[in-house]
Amino acid sequence: MTATTTASMAATPARTARPPSARLRSWATRAPLLPALIFMIVVTQLPFVATLVISFFDWNALYPKARHFTGLDNYHQVLTDPDLRHSVWTTVLLTAAVVLVSLILGLGLALLLDRRFRGRGIVRTLLIAPFLVVPVAAALLWKHVLYNPEYGLLNGLLHYVGGPQPDWISNTPLLAVEASLVWQWTPFMMLILLAGLQSRDHQQIEAARVDGASDWQIFRHLTLPHLRRYLELGALLGSIYIVQNFDAVFTLTSGGLGTANLPYTVYQSFYQAHENGLASAAGVLVVIGSIVIATFALRVVSSLFREEVSRA
Amino acid sequence: MSAVAVRIRRRRGAGLGLLAWLIGLLFFLPIAWMALTSFHSEADAATNPPSFGAALTLDGYRDFFGVGGGASPWPALINSTVASLVSTLCVLLLALPAAYALSVRRVKKWTDVLFFFLSTKMLPVVAGLLPIYLFAKNAGMLDNIWLLVILYTSMNLPIAVWMMQSFLAEVPVAVIEAAQIDGARLPTVLARVVAPIALPGIAATALICFIFSWNELLFARVLTGVVAETAPVFLTGFITSQGLFLAKVCAASLVISLPVLAAGFAAQDKLVQGLSLGAVK
Numbered sequence: 001m002t003a004t005t006t007a008s009m010a011a012t013p014a015r016t017a018r019p020p021s022a023r024l025r026s027w028a029t030r031a032p033l034l035p036a037l038i039f040m041i042v043v044t045q046l047p048f049v050a051t052l053v054i055s056f057f058d059w060n061a062l063y064p065k066a067r068h069f070t071g072l073d074n075y076h077q078v079l080t081d082p083d084l085r086h087s088v089w090t091t092v093l094l095t096a097a098v099v100l101v102s103l104i105l106g107l108g109l110a111l112l113l114d115r116r117f118r119g120r121g122i123v124r125t126l127l128i129a130p131f132l133v134v135p136v137a138a139a140l141l142w143k144h145v146l147y148n149p150e151y152g153l154l155n156g157l158l159h160y161v162g163g164p165q166p167d168w169i170s171n172t173p174l175l176a177v178e179a180s181l182v183w184q185w186t187p188f189m190m191l192i193l194l195a196g197l198q199s200r201d202h203q204q205i206e207a208a209r210v211d212g213a214s215d216w217q218i219f220r221h222l223t224l225p226h227l228r229r230y231l232e233l234g235a236l237l238g239s240i241y242i243v244q245n246f247d248a249v250f251t252l253t254s255g256g257l258g259t260a261n262l263p264y265t266v267y268q269s270f271y272q273a274h275e276n277g278l279a280s281a282a283g284v285l286v287v288i289g290s291i292v293i294a295t296f297a298l299r300v301v302s303s304l305f306r307e308e309v310s311r312a
Numbered sequence: 313m314s315a316v317a318v319r320i321r322r323r324r325g326a327g328l329g330l331l332a333w334l335i336g337l338l339f340f341l342p343i344a345w346m347a348l349t350s351f352h353s354e355a356d357a358a359t360n361p362p363s364f365g366a367a368l369t370l371d372g373y374r375d376f377f378g379v380g381g382g383a384s385p386w387p388a389l390i391n392s393t394v395a396s397l398v399s400t401l402c403v404l405l406l407a408l409p410a411a412y413a414l415s416v417r418r419v420k421k422w423t424d425v426l427f428f429f430l431s432t433k434m435l436p437v438v439a440g441l442l443p444i445y446l447f448a449k450n451a452g453m454l455d456n457i458w459l460l461v462i463l464y465t466s467m468n469l470p471i472a473v474w475m476m477q478s479f480l481a482e483v484p485v486a487v488i489e490a491a492q493i494d495g496a497r498l499p500t501v502l503a504r505v506v507a508p509i510a511l512p513g514i515a516a517t518a519l520i521c522f523i524f525s526w527n528e529l530l531f532a533r534v535l536t537g538v539v540a541e542t543a544p545v546f547l548t549g550f551i552t553s554q555g556l557f558l559a560k561v562c563a564a565s566l567v568i569s570l571p572v573l574a575a576g577f578a579a580q581d582k583l584v585q586g587l588s589l590g591a592v593k
Contacts, residue, residue, distance in 0.1 A: 030419050032409030036469060037425070039406060043466035044432045047440030047447075054442065109335060117329025123336035125577065129343050132576035134527050136544040137565035140551070141346050144561055151558070153345055156362035183339070191584045233588060244436045246530045247544075251551055263530070266438040270445070271534060279442055287439045294434035298427060301588075305423075 048287070055280035062274050074281035084265060084282060091243060091261040091289075094174065098181045099238040103231065105182065106189025111219075113190070114197045131187040139251035142180040143169065173257035177248050185242070189234045196230030197223070229300060236297035243290060262286045350562035357558035372559030376567065385564065387539075388546035391457050392568075395532075395542060396525040399464035403472045403521050404514070406465070411476035416488065416506065426477065429470040437467075437530055448535055455537040463531050468521040475520070475586050479513030480506065516582030519575040526572055543568045 058070040078084045113124055130138070146153050149167040158165060169176045200223065208218050246263045253259040255268060262282060270279035348364070349357045350373065356366035378384035414422045444463070445454075453459045483506050491501050532542040547568060550561045576583065 026420075029413060029417055031413075033413040033419055033425065036406040036410035036473060037428075040429065040432055040466060040469060043462065044435060044440060047443040048435060050443035050446075051439055109332070112328055112332040112335070115325060115328060115332075117325065117332060119333065120329075123332050125580075126336040126340040128576065128580065128583070129340055129573065132523075132573045133343065133569045134544060134547070134565070134572055136527075136529055136547045137569050140547060140561055140565055141342055144550070144553070145346060145349060145558060146342060151358040151360045151362075153342070153362060156360050159361045183342070186339070188587060192588055195584045195588075237588060240434055244438070246437075250529070250533075251548065254551065263436065263438045266441070267530065267534065270442050276442060276446075283436075283438045283442065286436045290434055290436050294431065297434065298430065301430065302423075302427065 051280045051283050054276055055284050057277045059276040060274050061270070061276055070277070074277045075285075077278060078281045078285060083260075086258065087260045087262050087265040088285070090174065090259060091263075091286075094178060094181075094245070094249075094259075094261055095239055095242045097178050098185060098242050099235050101178070102182045102185040102189050102238065103234055105186045106234065107193050107227075107231070109186065109190045110193035110197055113194055127190060128187050130183050131185070133184070135184070135247040136251055138184055139180060139248045142176070142183075143252050147176060169253060170257070173253050173259045177252050177259055180252065181242065181245065181248055185238060189238065192234045192237075193227060193230055196227045200226050229304060232300045233297075233304065236293060236300060239293050240290065240297060243286070243293065262289075346562045347566060349558055350566050352559050354556035354559050357562070358556055372563035373567070375560040376563040383546075383549070385543070385546055385567075388541050388543045389568075391536075391540055392526055392543040395457055395460045395464055396522050396571075399461045399468065399525050400518050400521045402461065402465040403468045404518060406469055407472035407476050407517070408514070410473050411480050412502075412506075414473070415477040415480040416483065416485070426474065429473045432466075433470040441530070441534060444531075445534055454535060455540045457536075457540040459535055460528075460532060460540065460542070463535075464525040464528060467528070468524055471524070471586060472517050472521055475517045475582075476510070476514065478585070479510045479517070482513075483509045513582065516579040516586065519579035520583065520586035523572050523575050523579075526575075 055074055056069060056071060057067055058073065059067040109127060113120060113127075133141070144152075147168040149155060149165060149170075152168075154168065155165045205218055205222060208222060213221075244263055245261065246267065249255055249259055249261055249264045250267075255261075255264040260268070263286065266279050266282045266286065269275045269282060345362075351368040351370070352363070352366050353369050353371055356363045357372075374380065375382070376385060413419050414426055419425065448454045448456070448459055487505055488501055491505050496504070527544065528542075529544045529548070532540075532545050533548065536542065536545060547564060550557065550564065553561065579586070
């Protein structure tokens, strides 16, 4: 923040003294930024505006001549259609479950990895690996190699202990999708929380230990408050990525068995049903949901960011 | 602390280390099993109980690469390589000057600009998918790898700008000013002073952009067909497979994930910073 104020103060007298060259100089400062900025506006903002416009039209791509303005009709239809409403609910359920479980598992693993033990680097590498499998490949791995009721690894291992041989995806479709996503996202949470743990004030912890604080007291009163913002950041970034998840739903269940989330529904309603207006309205709803999460996310990121800037 | 307390603490420490190892191996098990299955014959891959010690063979890989007929994965692999490498290059070309204007020679309201970039990352892909599809259809750019290059550039640019501005901000301003007082021109300053300090960060940024582009499915699935199909789209061909194909699908998944695993492990230390958009160091 201080950098901004000094920069503007320095710029003001120069502008009054030599207006043309000062303006030139400020454009020279801005110039390197412009290509990236313009590119982003054209490629990400314009299509969204178009989506917004299309969402007010009744438009099926198979009957282009019947296209007409319908106002909020598409939104009404999206919000009253039982399938679409169900997909809103699925999105919420999927995101909340995956974020919460992977956050808790990630916290446990981060605490374990924060201690010194033999082979810590190897364990860290083993744990990161699931995050580095191409998402479609990971989903295929779970669908065919782990979940398959006849020769999947899960039922193979259950066979040894004489357990039942369930058809995982048919019996618990949403849970099956969630488990595969938790497997991929726990490493992400662990990495963020581990970075948080390692940025703790170690002198403070040592001091507390000398004063006779137990491990639990240190965790409860020092570590957890310090980790709060890292937990928030992990939860919010995780939500932003998982709300948009398409790969796992598409691969594991093809949106069937009640697992279609909003991104899949949007994909299906224009790619297969050619309902451009409806798809756009659903897309706008996803954006509104994301904006709610994003507002909080931006606040957390900016508080971490300002701390960094003021420390520098 | 008494000797007994120290011993208890040490023993519990060893127990927790063991627990970490166990969980680490559990998380890695599916990948290890995928690797093992990819080297089994199709008959051995589909048994219950699983055949851990079955004979090893390269048949799964031969099948995947289409040696005995069937679709060759090479066009898809080449498409993915082109889309990922070229888009990463575009990202670097656009993000480096932008990050310079946001960290070294700062524009006014530079934090606002940074947060604009971040907010575009939070706009879901589905929000712009349909107009992009309609545009591509009308412009005759469907099934064209260069459309993916543009989209992947926009997908990764915010991450790159955030990461790079945080790396460039680490270059001390005093060093840059000293070089300028000594009469060095801007390109010299960039090449001799800024680049050496920021280079590891730039490399990590590039690797992370490469990973995201390589992994992307939704755009590729909607906007490409036969010609510009990428590796993840090739993989979706296995979704409804029936019969004996486990070794082949494991080989395919492993081969297609290898570049990501390699890039991810290479960028391990900077991975968090990239994924948290520079908020966590």
